[in-house]
Amino acid sequence: MNNPCSQHQHPHRLVQQPLTELTAKLRQHSRKITGPRQAILDVLRRHQNPMANREIHAALGQECDLATVYRNLHTLEDMGLVRRFDFGDGTARFELVPEGDDGHHHHLICTRCSRIVEIDECFPVEVEQALARRHGFTEITHKLEFFGVCAQCQAKSAPAVP
Amino acid sequence: MNNPCSQHQHPHRLVQQPLTELTAKLRQHSRKITGPRQAILDVLRRHQNPMANREIHAALGQECDLATVYRNLHTLEDMGLVRRFDFGDGTARFELVPEGDDGHHHHLICTRCSRIVEIDECFPVEVEQALARRHGFTEITHKLEFFGVCAQCQAKSAPAVP
DNA sequence: GCGACGTTTGCAACCTGTTTGCAAACGACT
DNA sequence: AGTCGTTTGCAAACAGGTTGCAAACGTCGC
Structure with a gap:
C-alpha cells in the first residue's frame, strides 16, 4: 500500500503510543496493524464529532x-x-470509543446545519428494564437522538426587528 | 391507472367512509383522491406495525x-x-397516524426476528426541554427506539435442558 | 355530462451509500 | 528469508430511494 506515514512521518510509528490498546485488541x-487501520483511527482521534465513511476517506486524502x-x-x-451512529439521514457515522470507557451517550443534531x-442525558435505566421485563425482552438497548434548531440557525432565520 | 377497486370491490368507494378526514386533508x-392513495392507506389501516415501502407495494399487488x-x-x-420510522436498517417504515391523535410513540424491536x-414510554419532557435550553436549541424532537431479543427468540436459542 | 387544468402515474434511468469478488500486496510469525 | 492468513485496490454489483417525462386521471366550472 502507498502509506504516506512511512514517508512523511515518524518512521517508527508501528511501535508508537497507540499500540498499547490497539495491538492488544x-x-x-x-x-x-495496517497503514489504513491506523490512519483511520488517527483521523477519528483528531475529530470531535461522528464522521461518515466519505468524510474519513476524504480526511485521509488518497491514502486508501x-x-x-x-x-x-x-x-x-x-x-x-x-x-456507529445513525442520524436517520441514510449515512452511518463513527466515533472513537474512548479507552476503557463504555462511552454510551447520545447526540443533539441541528436539523438545519447538522451541527x-x-x-449525557440518557433514557432512565429502570424504565427501560421494566419495559423489557413487561414485554419479555432481554439484551435490551436503545437508540436515542435529539433534533432541533441550534442558536445560530435561529438567529439566521430571525426576522430583523427595526 | 389499472385500479382493481372498481373491478373487485365496492364501486362507490370514492364516497365511502374514509373520505371524512382524508378528503378534508x-x-x-x-x-x-386517487386509487393508489386510498389503496396505500387501506393497507396501512389493515396492518398493525410500521411497513416498508416494498412491503406496502407487495401488499398492493400490482396495483401501482x-x-x-x-x-x-x-x-x-x-x-x-x-x-415515518427509522429502525436503523436503512429502510424507512410507515404507520398510519390515528385520527385526531398526536400519536407520538416508540417501538421495541427484536434484533433476531424483527418483531x-x-x-408508550417516552423520554421525559422536562429533561428534554432542559437539554434544549442548555444548548440553545429550539423545536426539539427525538428519535427513540429499543432493541432486544424477544421471548420467542430466547426460547429458540435456549439449550434444551435434559 | 363535458372540457380545461393541474395533479398523479408508470416507466426507465439515475443517484448515493454500501457491499463484494478477486488477484496482488502485506504483516506476523518461524 | 519463507509461509500463510489477512488486507487492499479496483471495478462491478446492490439496495433503497429519487426523478424526468409523456400519458392518464380527478376536480371543478360550465
Missing part, C-alpha cells in the same frame, strides 16, 4: 480506498474500538 | 408502481396522515 481478533474505509470501520466496530452536540 | 393541500408508493408516502407524511412492539 487487534491481536485478540487476529487482525493486523473508500471500500477499505468501509471494511475497516466494520472491523473496528466489531472490536469495540469505534461506535452535532454530544449529550 | 387532501383538499387542504390541493391533492387528489413502487415509485408511486414512495411518492405517496412522502405526500401522506407531509400531510400528517402517516408517520415490533409498540411502546
